[in-house]
Amino acid sequence: MVQSITLDTAKVLIDAAEQKAEEIDNPMVITVTNSEGNLIAQHRMDDAWLASVSISRNKAYTSAALDMPTHELAEPSEPGNSLYGLQTTDEGRIVIFGGGYPLADEEGDIVGALGVSGGAVEQDMEVAQVGVSRWEEIRGE
Template structure:
């Protein structure tokens, strides 16, 4: 029996690819954003705060990425998951630290494993989603 478990984790290189592709999309949209990449445990791996991004976007981007790795569910997917369940709708956001229930956070899945998450904040959540998805597309995810 082994008491050690190896967990796949996003590399620094992959995190840089996510950041660069997401930033390029944000530039294309003309919206200053914060872009965070976390590892499989939710710890910050890479971060970029574009000039002019709003201050609150710093924490929100990180929390969206953290939300995405928690259950392997996008941050906007959380809204759909809890909206019709009263106890979850009231309890989950209050009880789960750093939970964000609107778009912009996605798990990063490589070789079938959640290796990290990307979170984007600074625009409307639909813009945040577009920018995060552009980052994922650069990895072929």
């Protein structure tokens, strides 16, 4: 059982995600947090948007805090639904669009999270999913 993501592991996940961002020619900010949403590592590629620094961190924080990918919060937080207004809570740190994913250990416990920002939501999700896939490879070793 993994207790928490280490800095070395965070660097591996960031590297995998960065390679995908380079492949699609879109500079990104990639963040890895522990299970409580506290920063382990963050990487801002050259020319990535400054706003993406806090957005990627908040995506990772949201995934860690709520144990779910951020894109799964979009529909429940629409007007009239049960989580309407969620993004205005927790000092504005909750993100309700894609690019944040929790990282679970082999028993399903959340041990960290990954957040990516810098492109269209679909691009953020694509890049983040590469980091998540790399985590799953490492976890399975």
